[in-house]
Amino acid sequence: MQKKDAVIQALKAALPVMVGYVGIGIPCGIVEHQIGMNAFMAFVMSMTFYSGAGQFMIPNMWLASTPLASIIASVSFVNTRQLLYSAAFSPYFEKVAKRLTFLFSATVTDESFGVNMAKYQEGNWSAGRATLVNLFSMTSWGVSNALGVLVGSALSIPTAIAAFAMTSIFICLLMGQNASIENIFVAAVAFIAVCVFKVIGLTGPAILLGALCGVGAGLVLMAVKKQ
């Protein structure tokens, strides 16, 4: 029974992300179809590489006749923010077996990072449940991408509106953070830093760099308060 409970808890936690992924996975499949990917290719890419930002970038850059090396470099640059998520989860995986740690960490996205991190902060969350959240979300993403390829452009989903589901999820997760002085300062610095990095043209790594500025500023504040 306990196992079943864990699955249900994970499914409940993953549901908002799964629904959101249908909304952006189908449009993503539609652009993947435009560059000649079939449903199987889209599914395999979604179930392994599994990156919303990356999978939108690849077809868009390809359609703009960007050289392969530039596509790969840009996509990889954008995904460097995963380094932070991976580091942030490490305290919770101290006693978790290597295989499960690999399966979990290989399937983290912005959204599942957020959902699982919020659950871990609340307490009473496990590596098994966290991994299930990732796998449920990934399956939704994979199926939606394949579906998008199959329907082609027969269906039109306004991507900007659908993508706002994700923005809303991030806002909710941000608001759910403990409102300590440090956290508010960290969030404010990270927010402003992302805007600055985008203005000066560092759009690709803006999330990683902005978040690092926030963390750095928070550490400085903590050090100052200690004195």
Add this chain to the structure above:
Amino acid sequence: MTMTEFLIVWLTCLATMLICRCVPIFILKGRDLPETLRNALNLIPPAAFAALVANDLFSPQMFASGIWPGIIPIIAALIVVVVAKTTKSLIWCAITGVVAYALLSLI
């Protein structure tokens, strides 16, 4: 895109992605970390969420097609902030956000 090109893009992007996703957790897990690093890890969630929100709401071209299209996501975001504070529910935030955005786009 030919099959070969697809395989090159897929496998190289997958490789760099797996390095970013898996290396830090394996390096850091189970280690006795200095206090500063532990504090830094705890600050990642608020920093990352704020960075993700800023990245979605802000772009240098946001007012390129007029003030209103650029302000729509900001107004919708403020509505979501209120819903987040009152409900603390991801799904309600997502629904309200999308509906607010869609309705504001109609104006």
